[in-house]
Amino acid sequence: MSPSVPDSFVTAESISEKVKSGEWSAVEILDKYLSQIEQHESEVHAFNTVLEGEARAAARETDKRVASGETLGPLAGVPIAVKDNLCTKGIRTTASSRILENWKPPYDATVVQKLFSAGATLIGKTNMDEFAMGSSTENSAFGPTRNPHDLSCVPGGSSGGSAAAVAAGFAPISIGSDTGGSIRQPASLCGVVGVKPTYGGVSRYGLLAFASSLDQIGPFANTVRDAAIVHEVIGGHDPKDSTSISEPFPSFLDGLDHGVEGLKIGIISELMGGIEGISPEVIGKTREAASVLSANGALIEEVSIPASLYCLSSYYLIAPAEASSNLSRYDGVRYGLRVQGETLAEMNINTRTNGFGNEVKRRIMLGTYALSAGYYDAYYGKALKVRRLLAQNFDEVYSKFDVLLSPTSPCTAFKLGEKTSDPMTMYVNDVCTIPSNLVGHPAISVPFASGNDGMPIGVQILVPPMQEALMYRVASTLESAKSNEQ
Amino acid sequence: MNNNLKDDWELIVGLEVHVELGTKTKLFCGCVNQFGDEPNTNVCPVCLGLPGSLPVVNEKAVIYAMQLGRALNCSVGRSIFARKNYFYPDMPKDYQITQYDQPTNMDGYLELPSGVKIGIERAHIEEDTGKTVHVGSTGRISGSDYSLVDYNRAGVPLIEIVSYPEIRTIDQAKEYVEELRGVLLALEVSDAKMEEGSIRVDANVSVRIEGEDELRTRCEIKNVNSLRSLGRAIEYEANRQIDLYENSEIPSQETRHWDESDGRTRPGRSKEDAEDYRYFQEPDLVPLNPNTETIEMIDQGLPSFPSERRMQLATLAQMDVSEIALIVERGHDGFAAETINSGAAPQVVIKHLTNNLSDGLGELTPTAFASLIQMEESAELTSTQAKKVLGELVLQGGRPQEVAAQFGLEAVDTDELETLINQLITDYPDEWERFCGGEKKVQGFFVGEVMKSTRGQADGKVINQILNERISD
Incomplete structure (x- = not known):
């Protein structure tokens, strides 16, 4: 039996409003979620750490502040689950890796600080593919997370724990990170909303880096509006992140209900059958979504992004290349696991051999190779060229279209173990989501339909950089069309 | 040429000079940049390379670097940071943030007091590493009981100034470093102390037969801690290479360490099995793109x-x-x-x-x-x-x-001296005769006597002048 979401406190917005008005107490809200965790976490395994005591103390503090008449932020009393690759001061932050099994950071990630300032209650740290490398959360050193809609299925990944936490009603909101689709793909597979913001829109300070030029932090939520609220909280310029955008973004909430009348929306033809491996069912549902938008006044047309054919290859060179460098610091010298050896090099090797899982090792080797003298131009250099070409493709398309539409995931949630034997079949899961990371554009996955297997199917909405307001507007239109249908 | 090299051989030297900038804080974080503090007290998540931390460039360090670049007649333009990847415990991230194919400063020169201009290939910005102390045994890593790392220096801003191989004598090499020190001190961007390591010099040394056009294999000499060592190390290394050539051997391209007590260089790692640093653009930082106004402002502010x-x-x-x-x-x-x-x-x-x-x-x-x-x-x-x-x-x-x-100091005036000397000629006729006869050492006697009676306040030059005038009289 799958866990189901208690309806009465489903949105973060209503929780915050009622906590602030004193109608609900933060402790009471928290307890409902904690009891849901208690009942179903052993089946789902969404968390690496549940912070029951800390969360209760924080919720009590919130209630006290409400009672004393303080003005609280937009997430007052909202329990939030955070992916275990975001630093939380004094709280284990593992990236689901043995190498950091007991590491407690001495500082909070900027995003975590912002959540706290907005009044949120940190309920736990969620499971993930080790160092965010994977599309099923099966690469966690601490065991896989299961899909709340069918426990024999994966939740997607790498932010599978965060997606499952919201889908299972363990928290109304969670935070993930998206390097090649790690928020949007699990959101699609778990039937929740998942957002990858514009690169530089949300500070990466305190995010354990996988591929720095692609990583972005974003929210999971049950509704588009909740996602937009959380996005506004965690976004904004951060002087601690040099790649953070300093210009302010327009409000994500103001035009949410303005509809799609007159918008020109392109369906990416390469992701609608042009590239092999995307299921006809998913393509069909994406077309239905296009029809819904069309019925709401949008102009729909097929468009081509030719470079999207090479995105997967390009991504699987760039991301591992950066990862091979980013993960060097886990060497047993300063923190985390140390496995002794006779010499310094032996200690480094023993630590990394024992501390990293197979997928992480595979990508470190791949990335090291791609950057090696004599191979750089043929691999990493060429991948960068694809990246530039892709950016040109998008620029051209966006000169004619406002928004793009595509599937999020090529298929619905697959069975645990189904794709673990062949890394290539696993990598193909990211084919629809990778382009946005390569060009740094925002994208959202909105739950839209169910497949014949009863599992959720999401569609992806893509917009130009910093155009999230438009993205949320289109997503909101789809969301309400879907609920009207039901 | 004063090289102490065998005839017909020409010395070729290029220098790589690392300079620690005297900024208040480190290159990528707000930690204090200070020499000699208690180990691991000037550290934070960024300079310790903790998971999740990100670098932010210290603007002052960039300005210092550009000032130095302009002082060295370099072109200053758009630059990007790169990662140089290799494992070492004193490097917290196991990569060094440096500049690779697009450094801040390129193609300049330094003019030596002798008028010779030595070309500068580049002067780029990078971060320093921490310091490792190997405890027990010889102080080297092999055989030591354990090692301690101090990260206070990790992330201190450095400029690496790379000269072209245009230095031809040992004196030029020393002059180059001294002149560079002068420039750094004039700019007030570094305390430029070689002994404290705020200037560190590596020398690329090769030799060739005079008149040859091609450069031969070079060796990079490290661990040179003073100007004197620099001269000795270059001389030793050049002669070592000449001896090899004269025995029909060829030096191998390698890094060698100068041993001050032995007066020799010893092999470090050879370039053939050198590490592949896998340079790539640092994705955590954005390119530096100074506009013309910034560069003009820097030029105007130069001492x-x-x-x-x-x-x-x-x-x-x-x-x-x-x-x-x-x-x-x-x-x-x-x-x-x-x-x-x-x-x-x-x-x-x-x-x-x-x-x-x-x-x-x-x-x-x-x-x-x-x-x-x-x-x-x-x-x-x-x-x-x-x-x-x-x-x-x-x-x-x-x-x-x-x-x-x-002090009662006043040169006795000439009239007074003339009177005195006339008196002496009268008092010492024999000596005067000998003096007039060309016996120069008697001159000292007369000068001494004048000094005695003036208590040293007479001008020796004037006395000599008067004595000589009297002879001709």
Whole structure:
């Protein structure tokens, strides 16, 4: 039996409003979620750490502040689950890796600080593919997370724990990170909303880096509006992140209900059958979504992004290349696991051999190779060229279209173990989501339909950089069309 | 050439100089940049490379780097940071943030006092590493009981200045480093102390038969901690290579460490099995893109550098650059110019500054200095007296006339000396005869006698002049 979401406190917005008005107490809200965790976490395994005591103390503090008449932020009393690759001061932050099994950071990630300032209650740290490398959360050193809609299925990944936490009603909101689709793909597979913001829109300070030029932090939520609220909280310029955008973004909430009348929306033809491996069912549902938008006044047309054919290859060179460098610091010298050896090099090797899982090792080797003298131009250099070409493709398309539409995931949630034997079949899961990371554009996955297997199917909405307001507007239109249908 | 190399061999040297910038904080975080503090006290998540931390460039360090670049006549433009990947415990991230194919400064030169221009290939920004101390055994990693790492230095801003292989003599190599120090001190961007490691020099050394066009295999010499070591290391290394060639062997391209106590270089790792650093653009930082206004502002704010200051003083004093270089090096050229412009004889100004004021100028003012020199020139004071007054002016300040009076110093005037000498000729007729007969050593007797009766306050030059006049009479 799958866990189901208690309806009465489903949105973060209503929780915050009622906590602030004193109608609900933060402790009471928290307890409902904690009891849901208690009942179903052993089946789902969404968390690496549940912070029951800390969360209760924080919720009590919130209630006290409400009672004393303080003005609280937009997430007052909202329990939030955070992916275990975001630093939380004094709280284990593992990236689901043995190498950091007991590491407690001495500082909070900027995003975590912002959540706290907005009044949120940190309920736990969620499971993930080790160092965010994977599309099923099966690469966690601490065991896989299961899909709340069918426990024999994966939740997607790498932010599978965060997606499952919201889908299972363990928290109304969670935070993930998206390097090649790690928020949007699990959101699609778990039937929740998942957002990858514009690169530089949300500070990466305190995010354990996988591929720095692609990583972005974003929210999971049950509704588009909740996602937009959380996005506004965690976004904004951060002087601690040099790649953070300093210009302010327009409000994500103001035009949410303005509809799609007159918008020109392109369906990416390469992701609608042009590239092999995307299921006809998913393509069909994406077309239905296009029809819904069309019925709401949008102009729909097929468009081509030719470079999207090479995105997967390009991504699987760039991301591992950066990862091979980013993960060097886990060497047993300063923190985390140390496995002794006779010499310094032996200690480094023993630590990394024992501390990293197979997928992480595979990508470190791949990335090291791609950057090696004599191979750089043929691999990493060429991948960068694809990246530039892709950016040109998008620029051209966006000169004619406002928004793009595509599937999020090529298929619905697959069975645990189904794709673990062949890394290539696993990598193909990211084919629809990778382009946005390569060009740094925002994208959202909105739950839209169910497949014949009863599992959720999401569609992806893509917009130009910093155009999230438009993205949320289109997503909101789809969301309400879907609920009207039901 | 003064290279102590065997005939027919030519020395080829290129220098890589690492300079620690004297910014208040480190290159990518707000930690204090300070030498000699308690280990691991100036550290934070960023300079410790903790998971999730990100670098933010220190603007001051970039400005310092651009100032240095312009001082070295480099073109300063858009630059990007890169990661240099290799494992070492004193490097917290196991990669170093540096600049690779697009450094901040490119293609400049440094003009040496001798007038030779040494080309600069690049001067780029990078972060320093921490320091490892191997405890037990010899202090080297192999055989040590354990190692300790101090990360206070990790992330300190460095500029690496890479010269072209255009240095041809050991003296030029030393001059190059000294001149670079002068530039750094004039810019006030580094304390430039070789002993404390704020300047670290690596030398790329090769040799070839004079007249050859092609460069031969070079070795990189590290661990050179003073100018003297630099000279010794280059000389040793060049001769080592020549010996190999003369025995029909070929040196292998490698890094070698200078051993000061042995006076030899020893092999480190060879370039063939050198690490592949897998450079790529640092994705956590954005390119530096200074606009023309910034560069113009930097140019306008530059102080004058040793080469132009030497030229200015040499022109003013109408002397050779080599005669005034020391004064510029001591930073006394402005003082010299002011004194000369107050009417003092340039030769005397330079003489005193070179020989008698090496410990500093103290309370001395250009005006007092100029008056003193005038007194000396007009023979009011002997040069010995002038030196004494000068010493007093440095300590106490004041006017030279007053100081001289205070000490009762006054050169005996010429009339008085003539009377004295006439008297001596009468008193010592035998000696005078011998003197007139060409016995020069008797001259000393007469000078001594004059000095005795004037208690040393006569000008030796004037005495000699009078004595010689009397002979011809």
